[in-house]
Amino acid sequence: MQDNFFARKRLKTLLYCALLLAITVIAIVITNYDVIKGFTSIPKAAEWAFNNFYPNEKALKRLPVIISNLTETVLVSIAATALAALFALIFAIAGSHTTGAGGVFSFVSRSIATVFRNIDVSAWSMILLISFGQNVLTGYFALFFGSFGFLTRAFTESIDEVSSSSVEALRSTGAGYLSIISQSVIPACVPQLISWILFMIETNIRQATLIGILTGTGIGFLFSLYYKSLNFSAASLIVIVLVLAIFLIETVSTYIRKVIL
Numbered sequence: 001m002q003d004n005f006f007a008r009k010r011l012k013t014l015l016y017c018a019l020l021l022a023i024t025v026i027a028i029v030i031t032n033y034d035v036i037k038g039f040t041s042i043p044k045a046a047e048w049a050f051n052n053f054y055p056n057e058k059a060l061k062r063l064p065v066i067i068s069n070l071t072e073t074v075l076v077s078i079a080a081t082a083l084a085a086l087f088a089l090i091f092a093i094a095g096s097h098t099t100g101a102g103g104v105f106s107f108v109s110r111s112i113a114t115v116f117r118n119i120d121v122s123a124w125s126m127i128l129l130i131s132f133g134q135n136v137l138t139g140y141f142a143l144f145f146g147s148f149g150f151l152t153r154a155f156t157e158s159i160d161e162v163s164s165s166s167v168e169a170l171r172s173t174g175a176g177y178l179s180i181i182s183q184s185v186i187p188a189c190v191p192q193l194i195s196w197i198l199f200m201i202e203t204n205i206r207q208a209t210l211i212g213i214l215t216g217t218g219i220g221f222l223f224s225l226y227y228k229s230l231n232f233s234a235a236s237l238i239v240i241v242l243v244l245a246i247f248l249i250e251t252v253s254t255y256i257r258k259v260i261l
Helices: 002-031 035-052 063-095 103-118 121-132 136-160 164-172 177-215 218-228 232-260
Strands: none
Touching (some): 063 218, 121 136, 136 177, 177 218, 177 232
16 A cells, blocks of 8 residues: 555655646747757856956946945835835735735735735736836835735734634733734734735845836946946946845844844
């Protein structure tokens, strides 16, 4: 019996691997991708980057402008995440099985979150670009909508994990709905909520760089400007500063998670 179970499991694994290999081969054939040329070009690309993609003295003079644009990108990411977290918490409470009102209202809350979560931030940028044009507001709303969908789902699951016994205990004492939310549910899941918010801030800073290329703002636009003008030294400095900033933010975020969890 056990041997048959493992045999079927191995067979399924082999079938999945064969299917994945077949899809890869079909994709290579359709796109006319030269696998050998792709791998042999890696050393040449690394050599070009080593010879051209590094900051020089002239690029360092642009550091204040780079820092200013990076600061704008970080602040927009934090602002969009903070407001999205506030709205996400409201929708999560309404849609949660533990605290939700149930019925149509709960269904609508979860449905809205699902729709927003399944539309990528880059897609939101292109949609909003038509209405708002290339400005900071476009990037802000794109990050806000993307964060709202993700955080609503994450907050809902965190709230659902709260023990229903404490909620029932408060209800038995005659506590009102808002009292149950503020005295039992929220305090119990605050560490998880903060952890998700920090994760979203990290993610948004990375995404904001790419969004900036579309919206013409922030550090992303500056990188695109330098790269298209063949100023590879300044573009490489942006990459270095951005990587250092992300590492710093991630280190602070990890420390905060260790403290609260």
